[in-house]
Amino acid sequence: MEIKNLSKNELLSLKEELSAQYGAFKAQGLALDMSRGKPGKDQLDLSQPLLDELNSGSDIRCEGGTDCRNYGIVDGIPEAKRLFAQLFGLDTDEVLIGGNSSLNMMFDTIAQAMVSGVGGSEPWLKQGDVKFLCPAPGYDRHFAICEYFGIQMISVPMKETGPDMDVVERLAASDPSIKGIWCVPKYSNPQGITYSKETVQRFAALKPAAADFRIFWDNAYCVHQLFGEDEQLLNLINEAKKYGNEDRVYMYYSTSKITFPGAGVAGMAASKANLNEIKKRLTIQTIGHDKLNQLRHVRYLKDLEGLKAQMEKQAVILRPKFEAVLSILKSELGGTGIAYWTEPKGGYFVSVDVEQGTAKRVVQLCKEAGVVLTGAGATFPYGKDPLDRNIRIAPTFPPVSELETAMQLFCICAKLAAVEGYLGE
Amino acid sequence: MEIKNLSKNELLSLKEELSAQYGAFKAQGLALDMSRGKPGKDQLDLSQPLLDELNSGSDIRCEGGTDCRNYGIVDGIPEAKRLFAQLFGLDTDEVLIGGNSSLNMMFDTIAQAMVSGVGGSEPWLKQGDVKFLCPAPGYDRHFAICEYFGIQMISVPMKETGPDMDVVERLAASDPSIKGIWCVPKYSNPQGITYSKETVQRFAALKPAAADFRIFWDNAYCVHQLFGEDEQLLNLINEAKKYGNEDRVYMYYSTSKITFPGAGVAGMAASKANLNEIKKRLTIQTIGHDKLNQLRHVRYLKDLEGLKAQMEKQAVILRPKFEAVLSILKSELGGTGIAYWTEPKGGYFVSVDVEQGTAKRVVQLCKEAGVVLTGAGATFPYGKDPLDRNIRIAPTFPPVSELETAMQLFCICAKLAAVEGYLGE
Numbered sequence: 001m002e003i004k005n006l007s008k009n010e011l012l013s014l015k016e017e018l019s020a021q022y023g024a025f026k027a028q029g030l031a032l033d034m035s036r037g038k039p040g041k042d043q044l045d046l047s048q049p050l051l052d053e054l055n056s057g058s059d060i061r062c063e064g065g066t067d068c069r070n071y072g073i074v075d076g077i078p079e080a081k082r083l084f085a086q087l088f089g090l091d092t093d094e095v096l097i098g099g100n101s102s103l104n105m106m107f108d109t110i111a112q113a114m115v116s117g118v119g120g121s122e123p124w125l126k127q128g129d130v131k132f133l134c135p136a137p138g139y140d141r142h143f144a145i146c147e148y149f150g151i152q153m154i155s156v157p158m159k160e161t162g163p164d165m166d167v168v169e170r171l172a173a174s175d176p177s178i179k180g181i182w183c184v185p186k187y188s189n190p191q192g193i194t195y196s197k198e199t200v201q202r203f204a205a206l207k208p209a210a211a212d213f214r215i216f217w218d219n220a221y222c223v224h225q226l227f228g229e230d231e232q233l234l235n236l237i238n239e240a241k242k243y244g245n246e247d248r249v250y251m252y253y254s255t256s257k258i259t260f261p262g263a264g265v266a267g268m269a270a271s272k273a274n275l276n277e278i279k280k281r282l283t284i285q286t287i288g289h290d291k292l293n294q295l296r297h298v299r300y301l302k303d304l305e306g307l308k309a310q311m312e313k314q315a316v317i318l319r320p321k322f323e324a325v326l327s328i329l330k331s332e333l334g335g336t337g338i339a340y341w342t343e344p345k346g347g348y349f350v351s352v353d354v355e356q357g358t359a360k361r362v363v364q365l366c367k368e369a370g371v372v373l374t375g376a377g378a379t380f381p382y383g384k385d386p387l388d389r390n391i392r393i394a395p396t397f398p399p400v401s402e403l404e405t406a407m408q409l410f411c412i413c414a415k416l417a418a419v420e421g422y423l424g425e
Numbered sequence: 426m427e428i429k430n431l432s433k434n435e436l437l438s439l440k441e442e443l444s445a446q447y448g449a450f451k452a453q454g455l456a457l458d459m460s461r462g463k464p465g466k467d468q469l470d471l472s473q474p475l476l477d478e479l480n481s482g483s484d485i486r487c488e489g490g491t492d493c494r495n496y497g498i499v500d501g502i503p504e505a506k507r508l509f510a511q512l513f514g515l516d517t518d519e520v521l522i523g524g525n526s527s528l529n530m531m532f533d534t535i536a537q538a539m540v541s542g543v544g545g546s547e548p549w550l551k552q553g554d555v556k557f558l559c560p561a562p563g564y565d566r567h568f569a570i571c572e573y574f575g576i577q578m579i580s581v582p583m584k585e586t587g588p589d590m591d592v593v594e595r596l597a598a599s600d601p602s603i604k605g606i607w608c609v610p611k612y613s614n615p616q617g618i619t620y621s622k623e624t625v626q627r628f629a630a631l632k633p634a635a636a637d638f639r640i641f642w643d644n645a646y647c648v649h650q651l652f653g654e655d656e657q658l659l660n661l662i663n664e665a666k667k668y669g670n671e672d673r674v675y676m677y678y679s680t681s682k683i684t685f686p687g688a689g690v691a692g693m694a695a696s697k698a699n700l701n702e703i704k705k706r707l708t709i710q711t712i713g714h715d716k717l718n719q720l721r722h723v724r725y726l727k728d729l730e731g732l733k734a735q736m737e738k739q740a741v742i743l744r745p746k747f748e749a750v751l752s753i754l755k756s757e758l759g760g761t762g763i764a765y766w767t768e769p770k771g772g773y774f775v776s777v778d779v780e781q782g783t784a785k786r787v788v789q790l791c792k793e794a795g796v797v798l799t800g801a802g803a804t805f806p807y808g809k810d811p812l813d814r815n816i817r818i819a820p821t822f823p824p825v826s827e828l829e830t831a832m833q834l835f836c837i838c839a840k841l842a843a844v845e846g847y848l849g850e
Contacts, residue, residue: 036496039495044492047494048481051479051480055477056474056477060476067687068688069469069472069685069687070685070687071461071463071681071687072687099714100524101711103710108710111540115536115540115550125539125540125551144709149540260495260717261496262492262493262713262716263493263715263716284532284566284573285533287526290525290718291687292476292688293688
């Protein structure tokens with residue numbers, strides 16, 4: 001029976017029961033963190049052999065013979081470019097290798113646009129208002145970049161097929177101060193949605209009012225399927241080529257969630273014109289990124305097949321965690337009418353919509369009982385969820401047993417907050 | 426006898442002789458590169474054991490217990506901050522660890538100033554003209570950053586004590602659009618000059634017209650003495666504290682020329698107020714730099730003593746190279762009156778002033794005979810040496826025997842170009 005249909009007395013009695021359960025959890029003195037999409041220790045241990053790839057006896061030359069210990073090669077060693085090209089489904093000359101963080105590459109791309117413009121445009125900072133479309137719920141660190149640069153964010157609703165393209169097309173076409181859009185097109189953060197073929201095609205054919213409009217395609221989870229079957233995502237750059245729109249896209253990726261988040265290799269893909277523009281900055285910004293770490297990674301992962309084999313090992317670790325989250329959500333909240341959640345086939349998150357107006361309260365209750373969740377609202381621009389209902393569950397970091405405890409608590413808190421709401425408290 | 430005092434016939438005969446020598450070199454089909462301050466293979470081999478510091482059996486936790494493989498710690502692991510604090514002669518909370526490139530940290534600091542201002546100021550990009558003081562000859566990559574951002578460069582003459590502080594003080598005080606100055610204060614690039622005590626004190630007490638004026642103190646060669654005795658440089662931040670001016674300084678350093686240029690660790694030091702401002706950007710720009718490489722480096726170098734021991738090994742390799750350059754310059758060009766050079770006690774370069782108006786020609790002649798030098802003019806803003814006389818010699822990369830050949834050729838070219846000039850050709 002849905003909770004909202006209970007009588008006042010029934011609600012009061014349910015509240016008492018939930019409060020007792022909550023108190024019991026609180027008494028356990030938990031200290032669990034489900035706030036970030038952070039790999040667990042077991043996932044990191046998977047890549048431990050990576051550290052043996054380079055030792056004092058190793059050949060430290062990359063293909064072409066360059067000594068990777070020395071200065072040089074600003075856009076990445078050949079074998080790293082080849083691996084990332086395979087991953088992006090593009091040519092090596094459409095790829096550029098960075099440092100350890102794709103977020104850093106995205107930030108720098110926007111910083112460059114602010115200071116120097118894009119494709120010959122005026123610097124965004126000199127153009128007056130700059131706005132970005134932000135499919136929401138989305139990734140809080142994307143939104144934080146916009147906020148940092150004073151870029152106004154406009155929320156775009158997410159559908160099961162990706163961002164609402166009617167809204168994207170209408171807004172992009174209507175306002176030349178709208179300069180871009182953030183996308184996590186596969187196993188999206190936080191909902192785990194993979195953009196449909198039609199969505200990608202509409203992105204490829206987009207007709208924005210701003211000539212310097214760019215699609216930031218953060219393909220962070222492109223090989224992160226969890227349950228064997230891999231959802232298919234169209235290649236946006238190749239689709240965009242059909243319309244001559246390939247300059248409208250920047251793609252990003254890193255091995256943070258393949259090997260080590262703290263010491264991986266990041267890369268981006270774009271048209272040659274875009275990469276030339278980026279490289280003009282890059283050759284001034286640095287003499288080159290860490291080539292030894294690039295070498296270490298390629299020797300360990302080898303090629304796309306090796307990388308996929310590694311991801312299957314990751315999936316074996318993550319699958320039970322996602323199953324635990326989904327199974328507890330179903331058993332504890334199924335049929336209560338107070339929560340709806342996604343059942344992602346990959347990625348790093350489960351997105352839960354609790355009763356409207358209670359997300360902040362749920363996160364607060366969990367925190368007081370020792371379980372830290374991603375802040376309520378974090379998945380929306382400016383940290384403001386208009387319906388105060390979305391919560392991002394990050395199941396990867398805690399061991400399964402802790403995760404189960406945390407999810408039991410979460411469900412109690414979700415119900416408790418809903419009951420409080422129905423009681424008008 | 427000075428060449429300029431030769432008669433025309435003597436000049437013609439000397440030219441014939443030099444041309445013959447030049448031709449003989451050209452016939453050798455040399456292919457030598459002395460263009461950049463790039464460590465040689467023997468220097469890189471010194472740090473090969475660094476690669477054994479982390480393997481699959483290693484403890485990958487830093488002090489405080491954080492797993493360095495995972496996300497987190499945006500400003501550097503504690504032991505890396507401690508090592509850099511020792512190096513900078515400052516406290517750990519005045520230090521921030523970056524990626525592999527201090528140039529990248531400098532670029533990003535300026536990018537931040539352009540977009541967000543400094544110390545609460547208007548973004549530089551919105552303030553109209555922005556100018557920098559550029560002691561010259563100086564480091565071409567500093568100048569390239571200014572050019573990239575459209576920052577106007579004003580040359581300041583270098584004296585034996587560092588930049589001409591009369592000029593620096595006068596210009597900085599006179600024009601609020603002058604926002605900063607580039608300094609390589611110890612074993613400067615390219616002259617190998619260490620700023621005197623008085624110079625540093627005058628920098629510490631500087632009264633620029635712009636409140637958001639910053640001194641970019643690129644201490645790239647702070648432990649790079651070559652001949653045992655270490656020239657002493659006053660600590661600018663500590664000096665500036667005496668005047669309440671500590672917010673006016675950014676210091677930079679990296680291990681590029683201690684371990685591996687392509688895979689080292691960079692850091693910066695600044696006042697807490699400045700670091701807080703930098704960290705506001707950094708926490709948006711990245712989740713953290715490569716902590717495993719930080720760990721690897723600290724375990725290898727250990728502490729300041731370990732680092733200095735490593736530098737002594739570097740000096741053993743570099744000393745004969747600098748001695749070869751200086752000895753050939755002396756024997757071939759001494760007394761000719763056509764060239765003057767520095768005799769640095771550390772750093773990476775020897776700066777040679779050839780006869781006025783001939784630097785480009787000398788570099789061209791060397792290139793045609795297979796020896797690549799740093800481009801003439803590169804040591805000046807906009808690549809324009811007003812007297813066309815300064816050439817930066819980078820002795821580190823080639824083996825001694827090749828270096829000797831290259832220097833013999835260089836001296837012939839310097840004389841040939843001077844003779845051509847005297848003959849009015």
